[in-house]
Amino acid sequence: MKVVDPLKQEIWERFVREGALDPVRMNKRIAESWCLCRQSGVNPYDGKGKVILNQDSLMKRKKRNQKLLHMAIPFLENLQKVFEKTKSIFLLVDRDGYVLYAKGNQQTLKMAESIKFVEGVKWTEDEVGTNAIGTAVRIREPITVVGLEHYSVASQQWVCSAAPIYNEQGEFVGIIDVSYPIDDHCHEHILATVISVAYAIEQRFHIQSKEDELELLKQAPSFENPDLPIVLCNEKEKIVWTNHCLRLSLSNWQDMYLEDLYHQDWLIQTKFPIYSTIHHGVIGYRISIKKKKEKKRQHSSMIFQFDGVKGTSKIFENVIKCCERAAKTDVTVHITGETGTGKEIVARSIHLNSPRKNGPFIAINCGAIPKDLIGSELFGYAEGAFTGAKRTGHKGKFEQANGGTLFLDEIGEIPYEMQVALLRVLQEKQIVPIGGTKPIPLDIRIITATHRNLHELVRTGKFREDLFYRIYVYPIHVPPLRQRKEDLPSFIQYYCEKNDWPITFTHEVMEILMKHDWPGNIRELFNVLERIRVQYEENLPDASIIHSMLTHWNKWEGSEFIKDSRKLSFREQMEKNCIMDMLEQTAGNVTAAAAKLNIPRSTFYRKLKKYGLS
Numbered sequence: 001m002k003v004v005d006p007l008k009q010e011i012w013e014r015f016v017r018e019g020a021l022d023p024v025r026m027n028k029r030i031a032e033s034w035c036l037c038r039q040s041g042v043n044p045y046d047g048k049g050k051v052i053l054n055q056d057s058l059m060k061r062k063k064r065n066q067k068l069l070h071m072a073i074p075f076l077e078n079l080q081k082v083f084e085k086t087k088s089i090f091l092l093v094d095r096d097g098y099v100l101y102a103k104g105n106q107q108t109l110k111m112a113e114s115i116k117f118v119e120g121v122k123w124t125e126d127e128v129g130t131n132a133i134g135t136a137v138r139i140r141e142p143i144t145v146v147g148l149e150h151y152s153v154a155s156q157q158w159v160c161s162a163a164p165i166y167n168e169q170g171e172f173v174g175i176i177d178v179s180y181p182i183d184d185h186c187h188e189h190i191l192a193t194v195i196s197v198a199y200a201i202e203q204r205f206h207i208q209s210k211e212d213e214l215e216l217l218k219q220a221p222s223f224e225n226p227d228l229p230i231v232l233c234n235e236k237e238k239i240v241w242t243n244h245c246l247r248l249s250l251s252n253w254q255d256m257y258l259e260d261l262y263h264q265d266w267l268i269q270t271k272f273p274i275y276s277t278i279h280h281g282v283i284g285y286r287i288s289i290k291k292k293k294e295k296k297r298q299h300s301s302m303i304f305q306f307d308g309v310k311g312t313s314k315i316f317e318n319v320i321k322c323c324e325r326a327a328k329t330d331v332t333v334h335i336t337g338e339t340g341t342g343k344e345i346v347a348r349s350i351h352l353n354s355p356r357k358n359g360p361f362i363a364i365n366c367g368a369i370p371k372d373l374i375g376s377e378l379f380g381y382a383e384g385a386f387t388g389a390k391r392t393g394h395k396g397k398f399e400q401a402n403g404g405t406l407f408l409d410e411i412g413e414i415p416y417e418m419q420v421a422l423l424r425v426l427q428e429k430q431i432v433p434i435g436g437t438k439p440i441p442l443d444i445r446i447i448t449a450t451h452r453n454l455h456e457l458v459r460t461g462k463f464r465e466d467l468f469y470r471i472y473v474y475p476i477h478v479p480p481l482r483q484r485k486e487d488l489p490s491f492i493q494y495y496c497e498k499n500d501w502p503i504t505f506t507h508e509v510m511e512i513l514m515k516h517d518w519p520g521n522i523r524e525l526f527n528v529l530e531r532i533r534v535q536y537e538e539n540l541p542d543a544s545i546i547h548s549m550l551t552h553w554n555k556w557e558g559s560e561f562i563k564d565s566r567k568l569s570f571r572e573q574m575e576k577n578c579i580m581d582m583l584e585q586t587a588g589n590v591t592a593a594a595a596k597l598n599i600p601r602s603t604f605y606r607k608l609k610k611y612g613l614s
């Protein structure tokens with residue numbers, strides 16, 4: 001049933017036609033809003049919702065407002081029960097006017113849908129004209145808008161009452177609204193109810209902030225690293241806790257904000273958000289800090305570009321210093337270190353900081369190439385060098401790296417007979433591709449690496465001594481993760497940021513991670529984090545599950561880290577042999593080998609990786 005008050009209809013029509021109003025006969029707030037709508041060109045004959053978030057954006061907005069949702073929804077649900085017999089719907093709106101929640105009478109929800117008054121819609125004055133939600137967002141006061149007081153026709157069959165919600169800091173965070181069709185003369189005093197509920201939600205914010213503070217304090221690390229000053233601050237960055245090593249130097253920490261630390265020459269090293277287990281919003285941060293003057297001492301290392309985590313450990317700081325020295329010259333570097341410690345990242349950083357940085361950086365894993373192919377991979381071959389060779393010939397890694405850096409990983413795996421050829425290239429600084437006659441001059445820097453003991457290989461006759469002395473000129477040792485555990489938080493933060501994974505590790509979990517020895521080093525750490533992220537997303541499992549994950553890691557199928565040590569099944573071994581045969585037949589041409597085996601190239605590459613052939 002359409003309810004129209006002819007007098008009000010005339011006032012509205014005159015205003016939209018001529019912009020004329022008799023302010024005495026109108027609510028001041030409504031008159032003001034109409035004028036604003038007219039000025040900003042809102043269409044009075046429309047007023048349906050237009051800006052509607054898609055599912056993904058709505059989820060993101062809900063996530064940003066999860067504390068508000070958590071506080072308000074129980075009250076909204078309660079209202080629904082109380083007003084069950086009416087045609088009302090109940091809404092929660094964020095501070096920008098987006099509807100986050102809309103529930104209530106089914107028939108009214110349908111009617112709302114017809115004007116796009118739905119979850120995700122932007123219901124501001126600019127979008128849909130004068131209305132209780134949009135006007136309350138602007139004036140930040142409670143208001144009821146009835147029928148023809150709405151500026152645009154789409155809402156003129158509605159009565160809506162809205163009130164703003166303020167959090168414990170007094171900040172405006174959103175709107176609560178009750179709306180119903182104008183013919184449902186159910187409650188005269190609905191605005192008073194909406195205001196009371198908004199007030200009750202605000203009280204809930206105050207209580208929750210105390211509970212958040214207690215939860216935050218429970219996150220104080222129980223283990224103490226005397227060299228690592230830690231502070232906890234709330235989400236407004238007010239310091240609420242420091243560890244012992246800081247209490248001497250920060251006597252007035254209780255009155256400080258994070259910003260005050262900058263003024264006292266402290267620098268932030270890592271900053272982890274801490275999330276509430278109740279409402280899942282950020283309740284504070286765990287921060288490790290460092291004195292600025294210590295930083296100055298490291299100044300020379302700071303200008304060295306390192307595309308990864310440097311952390312705070314002295315041991316890795318020394319590695320960076322060595323890299324910096326090596327990068328300035330063309331010295332032949334040999335990098336040692338256990339698997340997964342980041343030898344390739346270190347090699348790349350030397351290249352990127354060297355005068356050759358604009359040239360290519362070519363990496364080859366000597367251990368992953370079938371023995372018979374290593375010659376053509378390194379030195380290339382000339383046109384028609386052998387049956388099946390590409391007509392155009394093939395540029396080897398040495399030639400590809402010309403003008404830049406060649407990184408020979410797992411150099412200890414290079415077959416003995418190939419070592420002579422390699423030595424010759426290093427001495428003569430030129431290559432002759434297989435089957436070719438013309439030498440190609442080389443201008444490259446060589447960096448080698450191995451996780452094996454090269455001295456031992458020389459001693460047992462598996463590695464040529466003359467080649468050893470050629471490559472073992474400037475050794476750099478990359479330490480295992482267990483010797484730089486203080487860098488673990490930085491690695492975790494790096495991983496979380498890279499994967500956009502907002503998670504807080506409780507101190508129990510951190511303790512477990514700190515105690516683990518990480519035999520697979522950074523690769524293992526990232527694999528563990530990957531597994532937790534994929535399996536548990538943002539609901540971190542119990543510390544005991546993470547503990548058993550680490551204990552049984554080696555037994556897990558499908559882990560990258562164990563790929564080398566894992567015994568292949570019969571089927572996998574057959575597949576690996578087949579791939580190796582085909583690579584041999586196609587002289588290492590991956591595209592041709594994949595085509596012959598009728599496997600898509602991307603799958604073929606995945607299999608090469610799986611079997612350690614890439």
Ligand SMILES: Nc1ncnc2c1ncn2[C@@H]1O[C@H](COP(=O)(O)OP(=O)(O)OP(=O)(O)O)[C@@H](O)[C@H]1O
Nearest residue numbers: 308309310338339340341342343344345451522523
């Ligand atoms: N400092 C670092 N910052 C960020 N990521 C790192 C760092 N060091 C290693 N990683 C990551 O750890 C993994 C292993 O690193 P990398 O391949 O360089 O190790 P490696 O010592 O060469 O291993 P392998 O001996 O098995 O070849 C890679 O995913 C790499 O990106």
